[in-house]
Amino acid sequence: xxxxxxxxxxxxxxxxxxxxxxxxxxxxxxxxxxxxxxxxxxxxxxxxxxxxxxxxxxxxxxxxxxxxxxxxxxxxxxxxxxxxxxxxxxxxxxxxxxxxxxxxxxxxxxxxxxxxxxxxxxxxxxxxxxxxxxxxxxxxxxxxxxxxxxxxxxxxxxxxxxxxxxxxxxxxxxxxxxxxxxxxxxxxxxxxxxxxxxxxxxxxxxxxxxxxxxxxxxxxxxxxxxxxxxxxxxxxxxxxxxxxxxxxxxxxxxxxxxxxxxxxxxxxxxxxxxxxxxxxxxxxxxxxxxxxxxxxxxxxxxxxxxxxxxxxxxxxxxxxxxxxxxxxxxxxxxxxxxxxxxxxxxxxxxxxxxxxxxxxxxxxxxxxxxxxxxxxxxxxxxxxxxxxxxxxxxxxxxxxxxxxxxxxxxx
Amino acid sequence: xxxxxxxxxxxxxxxxxxxxxxxxxxxxxxxxxxxxxxxxxxxxxxxxxxxxxxxxxxxxxxxxxxxxxxxxxxxxxxxxxxxxxxxxxxxxxxxxxxxxxxxxxxxxxxxxxxxxxxxxxxxxxxxxxxxxxxxxxxxxxxxxxxxxxxxxxxxxxxxxxxxxxxxxxxxxxxxxxxxxxxxxxxxxxxxxxxxxxxxxxxxxxxxxxxxxxxxxxxxxxxxxxxxxxxxxxxxxxxxxxxxxxxxxxxxxxxxxxxxxxxxxxxxxxxxxxxxxxxxxxxxxxxxxxxxxxxxxxxxxxxxxxxxxxxxxxxxxxxxxxxxxxxxxxxxxxxxxxxxxxxxxxxxxxxxxxxxxxxxxxxxxxxxxxxxxxxxxxxxxxxxxxxxxxxxxxxxxxx
Numbered sequence: 001x002x003x004x005x006x007x008x009x010x011x012x013x014x015x016x017x018x019x020x021x022x023x024x025x026x027x028x029x030x031x032x033x034x035x036x037x038x039x040x041x042x043x044x045x046x047x048x049x050x051x052x053x054x055x056x057x058x059x060x061x062x063x064x065x066x067x068x069x070x071x072x073x074x075x076x077x078x079x080x081x082x083x084x085x086x087x088x089x090x091x092x093x094x095x096x097x098x099x100x101x102x103x104x105x106x107x108x109x110x111x112x113x114x115x116x117x118x119x120x121x122x123x124x125x126x127x128x129x130x131x132x133x134x135x136x137x138x139x140x141x142x143x144x145x146x147x148x149x150x151x152x153x154x155x156x157x158x159x160x161x162x163x164x165x166x167x168x169x170x171x172x173x174x175x176x177x178x179x180x181x182x183x184x185x186x187x188x189x190x191x192x193x194x195x196x197x198x199x200x201x202x203x204x205x206x207x208x209x210x211x212x213x214x215x216x217x218x219x220x221x222x223x224x225x226x227x228x229x230x231x232x233x234x235x236x237x238x239x240x241x242x243x244x245x246x247x248x249x250x251x252x253x254x255x256x257x258x259x260x261x262x263x264x265x266x267x268x269x270x271x272x273x274x275x276x277x278x279x280x281x282x283x284x285x286x287x288x289x290x291x292x293x294x295x296x297x298x299x300x301x302x303x304x305x306x307x308x309x310x311x312x313x314x315x316x317x318x319x320x321x322x323x324x325x326x327x328x329x330x331x332x333x334x335x336x337x338x339x340x341x342x343x344x345x346x347x348x349x350x351x352x353x354x355x356x357x358x359x360x361x362x363x364x365x366x367x368x369x370x371x372x373x374x375x376x377x378x379x380x381x382x383x384x385x386x387x388x389x390x391x392x393x394x395x396x397x398x399x400x401x402x403x404x405x406x407x408x409x410x411x
Numbered sequence: 412x413x414x415x416x417x418x419x420x421x422x423x424x425x426x427x428x429x430x431x432x433x434x435x436x437x438x439x440x441x442x443x444x445x446x447x448x449x450x451x452x453x454x455x456x457x458x459x460x461x462x463x464x465x466x467x468x469x470x471x472x473x474x475x476x477x478x479x480x481x482x483x484x485x486x487x488x489x490x491x492x493x494x495x496x497x498x499x500x501x502x503x504x505x506x507x508x509x510x511x512x513x514x515x516x517x518x519x520x521x522x523x524x525x526x527x528x529x530x531x532x533x534x535x536x537x538x539x540x541x542x543x544x545x546x547x548x549x550x551x552x553x554x555x556x557x558x559x560x561x562x563x564x565x566x567x568x569x570x571x572x573x574x575x576x577x578x579x580x581x582x583x584x585x586x587x588x589x590x591x592x593x594x595x596x597x598x599x600x601x602x603x604x605x606x607x608x609x610x611x612x613x614x615x616x617x618x619x620x621x622x623x624x625x626x627x628x629x630x631x632x633x634x635x636x637x638x639x640x641x642x643x644x645x646x647x648x649x650x651x652x653x654x655x656x657x658x659x660x661x662x663x664x665x666x667x668x669x670x671x672x673x674x675x676x677x678x679x680x681x682x683x684x685x686x687x688x689x690x691x692x693x694x695x696x697x698x699x700x701x702x703x704x705x706x707x708x709x710x711x712x713x714x715x716x717x718x719x720x721x722x723x724x725x726x727x728x729x730x731x732x733x734x735x736x737x738x739x740x741x742x743x744x745x746x747x748x749x750x751x752x753x754x755x756x757x758x759x760x761x762x763x764x765x766x767x768x769x770x771x772x773x774x775x776x777x778x779x780x781x782x783x784x785x786x787x788x789x790x791x792x793x794x795x796x797x798x799x800x801x802x803x804x805x806x807x808x809x
């Protein structure tokens with residue numbers, strides 16, 4: 001499908017309009033999802049303090065260029081960009097004018113910033129009572145940790161996530177992904193669309209306070225309950241599962257080639273044995289039951305590794321899956337980009353970006369069959385839609401827009 | 412805490428382990444009425460996972476099951492039988508949403524595809540959460556959490572060089588698939604219902620979680636590699652280090668944060684060396700050495716002292732907390748609610764991670780006992796008589 005067709009096609013949220021102050025990752029993602037679903041999402045940003053995701057080394061040339069950041073291109077696709085310098089009073093007036101046209105406002109500034117700018121929920125709901133406003137922050141809008149400077153890894157540490165992340169019995173290594181950003185953003189999306197559902201039924205608006213710390217903690221069911229039920233705390237766990245063995249990433253023939261294998265049931269163990277050609281070590285007493293395999297998992301892993309080392313991850317996957325055993329290679333980013341399964345399902349779309357040309361941008365893969373999401377346009381250039389929004393939506397004439405640009409209000 | 416945002420929404424869940432159950436829990440905690448279907452006599456396999464209260468194994472005392480199924484009603488139903496399928500049809504006819512995590516091969520075998528189920532309710536929103544999705548060459552592949560993490564890109568960069576790639580410390584992929592499914596369900600309802608949603612657990616990782624990595628790889632931009640507790644191409648520090656009573660995350664993405672941190676540390680001599688001028692170089696080439704200098708200072712201080720310094724000087728330091736410390740954090744006290752239940756007594760469970768202003772809230776209800784609400788649902792919703800209910804039980808249907 002061409003990009004023009006994609007843009008024209010209605011999505012499940014077509015007709016909703018979002019004023020999106022979200023930046024960096026946690027704040028940018030909810031608007032991205034809503035845009036893929038068809039909502040008109042206006043990203044409010046400024047040269048005065050650029051979204052961090054516009055900073056960093058350029059891909060082409062050696063001058064800093066806000067239009068060249070690959071992460072920005074991914075997580076802001078589908079949005080429109082308006083440049084508004086919130087240090088100018090006129091910019092705040094324009095924001096208030098825009099609020100009247102919107103259904104949702106999203107922001108993830110430090111707690112208190114929106115109030116200080118004069119566009120907190122009190123003001124915004126005064127303009128439009130049925131508005132839904134979501135504030136996403138590290139530790140919530142209230143409480144002793146509210147003003148802690150925190151990033152995704154800080155929250156992984158505070159939430160308990162990192163305490164189990166490392167080789168068994170060794171130091172915690174930490175999870176080097178933006179887990180907390182994503183958990184925070186996804187819970188935000190759910191709260192926002194639930195509030196939209198309620199608004200549709202009853203007409204009421206809603207303020208939503210999402211803490212990334214809390215959004216991470218609630219996904220730690222096994223660890224939280226271990227403490228709650230037994231009083232024990234978990235430490236770094238390696239790839240050990242409490243009920244499954246074998247369970248791990250096993251070395252394969254190639255260079256840094258690994259296959260993940262997990263066996264839960266007796267039937268799967270028999271499948272694994274048969275697939276391996278029933279080697280004699282399988283018959284040892286210490287591997288005779290689920291219980292004994294769990295207890296002797298290190299020896300089990302060593303034996304299984306001698307078999308996996310002789311084969312490629314791809315061959316092992318095919319062989320084991322054909323015997324009903326869960327196995328799949330440890331994949332890198334390029335493996336996924338070129339993988340036939342992900343290609344058939346459309347994990348990536350080629351999107352043309354004015355600064356860098358055609359790029360593989362991921363789809364969210366929330367496949368609604370009748371009204372599928374889609375990437376409607378490339379990530380916007382900074383202020384690309386000033387004319388469209390301030391001229392088209394607010395009806396401000398060209399000369400006035402030029403003056404606002406000149407005076408660094410639209411900036 | 413249970414909100415009433417989705418009041419009036421009826422949801423049927425056929426779920427095991429984490430993904431479909433957490434999806435339905437999100438909906439239930441928002442106020443939807445959720446009926447969870449379990450296999451007669453056996454139930455959700457999370458009932459055998461534990462952890463068990465005081466280490467006494469019992470299918471009504473599994474912590475993971477109890478957590479993921481609060482606020483739901485529970486029925487038992489044998490879907491291997493035509494009568495069981497007929498009863499499912501009756502439930503769906505009176506509901507707006509069906510969420511399940513049957514494997515695609517099981518959907519095929521039981522005849523529980525969307526086309527056959529929508530015969531009971533053409534406005535039904537059905538969400539199928541499966542390991543690799545309902546289409547594509549891996550459709551019928553099996554997978555557990557580590558496999559989904561491995562294919563989804565969690566493992567490749569986690570761990571030390573020359574050692575095996577690591578996965579999450581506890582199973583997490585299901586939660587991400589659940590969040591995708593729950594939002595998709597509500598979005599489908601907003602668009603008018605009558606949709607089938609295909610959520611692949613692996614794509615909860617390879618999509619929103621890890622999707623940008625393809626473009627990063629194309630541009631060789633901050634590639635993830637197994638480099639122990641350090642990540643490449645970030646300005647130092649961005650890692651977990653030792654302190655007096657455990658570990659602390661130390662970050663400083665902004666230059667002024669690093670300068671403040673050095674000031675708080677008393678502007679040590681080593682930091683003035685020329686080779687540490689560029690912090691990304693410091694991270695990529697000298698991280699182990701600098702860890703030593705940093706830890707010399709950190710080891711004199713406790714996690715609590717370092718957190719106080721972080722708050723005072725606006726520094727991104729964060730203690731690595733275990734689950735006991737998380738649970739006992741007073742600022743999180745209102746996240747947890749004690750729920751009483753016959754088999755366990757009061758146990759605290761985490762509720763929704765958002766605070767909604769002005770909404771009516773109700774105290775949360777405990778996870779159902781196996782088949783606890785059979786009479787309520789089958790007699791009151793579907794109109795079976797008490798005699799028929801007994802027969803359904805005696806013949807193993809429920």
